[in-house]
Amino acid sequence: MNNADFNQQLIDFLNASPTPFHATHNMAVILTKNGFNELQEANKWDTPAGKYFVTRNDSSIVAFIIGSNLLEDTGIRMVGAHTDSPCLKVKPQPERKSEGYQQLGVEVYGGVLLNPWFDRDLSLAGRVTFKTSKNQVKSTLVNLEKPIAIIPSLAIHLDREANKDRTINPETDLPPILLNENETFSLANVLGDAAQGGEILATDLYFYDTNPAQVIGIEGDFLASARLDNLLSCFTGLKSLLGADNSVSSLLVCNDHEEVGSASASGAGGTFLKDVLARITPNEASKIRTVSNSLLISTDNAHGVHPNYPTKHETNHGPILNKGPAIKFNANQRYATNSETAGYFKALCQGLEIECQEFVNRADMACGSTLGPITAKELGVRTLDVGVPTFAMHSIRELAGTLDAFNLYRVLSEFYRDQSPLGAER
């Protein structure tokens, strides 16, 4: 596969995955097509050497290959990412009317950069839980696809300070407008087809921008899209796993709820990955040996140094788009990287003649975090945090380089073929 093919597939995945539910579903479809067998957490498992995946809450997924070599001896090559992105979530009773317009009330999910959400052609997608005519409770995914709503900006004439001091009240400034007031309107009617004529009981619905992902730049250097953080990493990890060496064991975990702290049943702070490991290792000692021989590469985008705001980065640690994945460091364990795990990743990149970069926050600025340290704490697994540099993280339209995802794919593919991460001579 070449860079252009990879980016086109990534673009298709981004466009088809407006919510964590859709991302998980689309990954499951790709895994099934590639010979992975779906497991259910509620069922008994029998997992001899082979390829498997399991989902939780329809929004998190663990895919893994049990290699032909003994798990405890070879450990598991693990890659982590997250399925969720900051956005606007529809409230349980969302319908509101104001000044002759029908609107929907929203909650802010995660650390949304709110300004870019104005003046976008928005659609709705997510999960709907409904009661069938036979009184069964079922859930299904829904994606309205067409633009059905918009959050218009206030005209500059009505807010002369808008370019200087604009603040956004998430309760009053954000409800998207759907249509002129209409007595017969109800969201349930709009979603009726999804519920197959049944009664809608509850929803997990999110607004998203219908503007599709695309390559931009005078020489096509950039990829602009919503949800690059972190579907870019989910897709890259997934494509890498498909080419993994089947003699050793490999795993990809994509968790929901990273953007809100990971403390949920399907988040990295929950039991999902731990439960999977407990079921594929025969006992506790075997599990500890397996984890001890394993390495997790936690992939989540990094902040590229912005040419208009260069002082936000420190001179030696400003990752540049299209110059390779950035290893992320933080002395206070906001990132889980250490010299051993970073050195391993650098050597992998060197072997492929791929540049890699290093990111550390300015010492006078607070550092973000990701699922690397959380998974490291939960499992006790050696971990490093890496990610492709991006601009506009948590905007409705983020920007990455068109070379970086493919190069990360090459590095992760090599990792998934490595017989013994960090060397057998330890």
Ligand SMILES: [Zn+2]
């Ligand atoms: Zn992220």
